[in-house]
Amino acid sequence: MxxxxxxxxxxxxxxxxxxxxxxxxxxxxxxxxxxxxxxxxxxxxxxxxxxxxxxxxxxxxxxxxxxxxxxxxxxxxxxxxxxxxxxxxxxxxxxxxxxxxxxxxxxxxxxxxxxGELTGCLALTEPNAGSDASALETTGEALGDGKFRLNGHKRYITLAPIADVFTVFARTEPDAPRAVDAITAFLVERDTPGLSTSGSTPKMGQEGAPIGEVFLKDVIVDSSQIVGRQGSGFRTMMKTLNKQRINLAALATGPAIRLLDEGVRYAKSRHQSGRAIGENQLIQAMLADCKVEIELARAMILQTARKRDAGEDVTMDVSICKYFATEMAGRVADRVVQIFGGQGYVKEGGIERFFRDLRALRIYEGTSQIHQLNIARHLLRN
The missing domain is CATH 1.10.540.10 (Acyl-CoA dehydrogenase/oxidase, N-terminal domain)
Incomplete structure (x- = not known):
């Protein structure tokens, strides 16, 4: 809307x-x-x-x-x-x-x-809990006086090295029969005793956007820092991700547009055998495929966004958006590197940077395979 x-x-x-x-x-x-x-x-x-x-x-x-x-x-x-x-x-x-x-x-x-005076981050992923968030091992032990003690280890958390406020998900209901009722979300400030972070974890790409680890050692948090209700953190997380997956699909589409623009410019300016390489039909086919997939992603994202604004259930739609748009961005990056040839592989020009940067989009906030399963489950359930 x-x-x-x-x-x-x-x-x-x-x-x-x-x-x-x-x-x-x-x-x-x-x-x-x-x-x-x-x-x-x-x-x-x-x-x-x-x-x-x-x-x-x-x-x-x-x-x-x-x-x-x-x-x-x-x-x-x-x-x-x-x-x-x-x-x-x-x-x-x-x-x-x-x-x-x-x-x-x-x-x-x-x-x-x-x-922007505060930087937030979402501390969910752990060494043994990624796409399956229900497997998280960080604990939130109720101490009986309105306090909780958090212990655990979070990994690959975007902006953790520079964040001021962490939304930490911990298992507070060890006897709950379902994971959906076992997890609580806490807001924890950086200077809380027992919370520490690593430096920036070296990675394939996305330099300038640090990821890191969060360590929780006997961190005492007041119940007033609970987001939502005790035991409702899984539901809070899913509501958050339902919106963010639309955002992430959009954030995969912008780089694809930039790459296509660069590919078109290069195809018109790069000459071989006395003519622009853009006159070659196989180059044209790659450019056309990029354009078609970008427009499909954009239309799908905006349609899903409008449905969410209208209050409709978009649980399956956001998985479709995230899955298609992030996979699309990877395909566009691969084609544009191919169009640039050797110039696309070397550092000069920045094309290879997008190839590396975009690879992570198919992993975080639900891998492509998790979203395939989500889509299939909704189809079979309905």
Whole structure:
């Protein structure tokens, strides 16, 4: 749902300006230094990017699902690091709180997350619990005085090395017959005794968007820091991911658009045997396949976003979006590297960076295989 075409148009124009004049010219610098320069983070704060999905009453923009998808498609047409830096606050770093947080917790944290003064992250994945979140081993032991003691180890947590507020999922109901009733979500601040993080974990790509480990050693948290109700964390998590998977599909589509634009430009300017390689039909076929898949993903994302804004159940739809869009982005990246040939494989030009950066999209927030299973289960159930 788009509430005000003029207002949204101004926002999208502002994002395009940021991508063109600030983000893209600094992509090599971000990769080299493995961080976004603080002056660029400050610029994103000034432009209000951290608060897109946070309600206006808490200092955010309160974008609808469709508006947020359109904004995410635009901001992701540059190095993935930029969207990760703001996208956690506009996605999984705040969404659990927006969905199920108490009024007190919302007033305490959402304004800082909206302004970008606080950085949030979602601490779910563990060494033995990834796609199967019900297998998590982090414990939240009730101490009987309104306190809980958290112990556990989280892994591959985006922005963990720089986060200020962690949404930590822990098993608090050891006797619950179902995992859906056994997990509680807690908001834990970085300076809480017993919480520590690793440095940035070296990885294949996405330099400038650090991931790391979170260690919880006898961390005492008050029950007032519970998001939602005790034992309802699994449901909170799924509500959060249902929205974020639309966002992630959009964030996979923006880079694919950028890659296609680069591929078209190169196909027109690169000459062999006295003519542009874009005149070769096999090159044209690869470009056409990219365009078709991008438009399919965009249409699917916006349709699902509108359904969510209308209050419809989109549980299967978001799996379809996330699965198709992230797989699509990988195929587009592969084709564009092929079109560039040797120039696409070397560091100069940045095409290979997108090839590496986009690979992770098929893994986090549910692997492609998990989403295939989700889609099939819904089909068979219905």
């Amino acid at each position: 788009i509430r005000d075409e003029t207002k949204l148009g101004a926002l999208l124009d502002d994002v395009r300006d940021f991508v063109r004049t600030i983000a893209i010219p600094n992509e090599d610098r971000v990769e080299r230094d493995d961080q976004i320069p603080e002056e660029i983070v400050d610029e994103m704060r000034r432009r209000g990017y951290f608060g897109w999905s946070i309600p206006e009453e808490f200092g955010g923009s309160g974008l609808t699902t469709e508006e947020l998808a359109l904004a995410n498609i635009e901001i992701s047409r540059c190095s993935v690091a930029y969207r990760a830096r703001v996208g956690i606050n506009t996605g999984i770093g705040s969404e659990s709180l927006v969905q199920d947080g108490s009024d007190d917790l919302k007033r305490k944290y959402l304004p800082g997350l909206a302004s």
